[in-house]
Amino acid sequence: MTNQLIKFNDGIIDKSQTLTNLQKSLDNNPGIDVFLDVYxxxxxxxxxxLSAEIRLGNICWGWIKLHRSQNSVWLDSEIEFLQQISNQISLDITYVYMLKENAANEIKIKIAEAANRAxxxxxxxxxxxxRTPLGAIIxxxxxxESTNLTTCQKEMINIMSCASDIVLSIVNGILDVAN
Structure with missing residues (x-):
């Protein structure tokens, strides 16, 4: 089998050697695809x-695709540069999502603080x-207690006093739990 020669940058390059280097470069850059002759x-x-995935964690968010005349070979430096661009875009998108999440969390904190103040x-x-009116009633x-009252009046006062103590105890219990 004879090696194919291709013209590249006004020079002659061994196509099989270039494709071998290209494959090594692709193996080192996951998410990069190269097609030399595709519609x-x-x-x-x-x-x-030349195509590079833009990934957010384990999810493919999109692609960057470059094209030029068919059967043109992509240099390792071009592949690495596209991978760096893809990585930077992924970082930028992640940063924007984090900013949005932080803003949402700040809003939640402010809402919680306002609810706590209320x-x-x-x-x-x-x-x-x-408590103030119940204290007055009690x-x-x-x-x-030190006045002369009928038995019926003393029973009513006693019932009102017990009921007031119970209501004050319930109010104190509710307020203690709410704090």
Missing amino acids: CDNVCKNVSL KSQILANTSHEL GILSSF
Whole structure:
């Protein structure tokens, strides 16, 4: 079998040796594909195509594709350069996703902080609005202990005093759990 010679950059190159080097380069650059004679819809003719995947983790996000006249050989430096561009685009896209995620997390944090402030305000208002009147009721009811009352009146005062103590205990328990 005779080695084929091709014209490249105004010089003569051994095509079989170039293809061997090309295969080694492709083995070292996963996600790179080279086709020396493939039909390209963009230019409606056969071309030599160099393609690099843009990957985000384990997912193929897209491709960068370069083409030139058919049976043109791609240099190792061109393949490496396309791989570097692909890697940089992947990093940039990942960075943008991280920025979006960080912005979303900052919004969630601000919402949580606002909700916490609202909860604290509600608890403070509830504490004041419920405990203050209950304290007054309990205080007034206790002042009736030293007065002369009928048995029926003493029973009613006792029932109201017990009920007020129970309600105050429930309110205190709710507020303690909410804090």
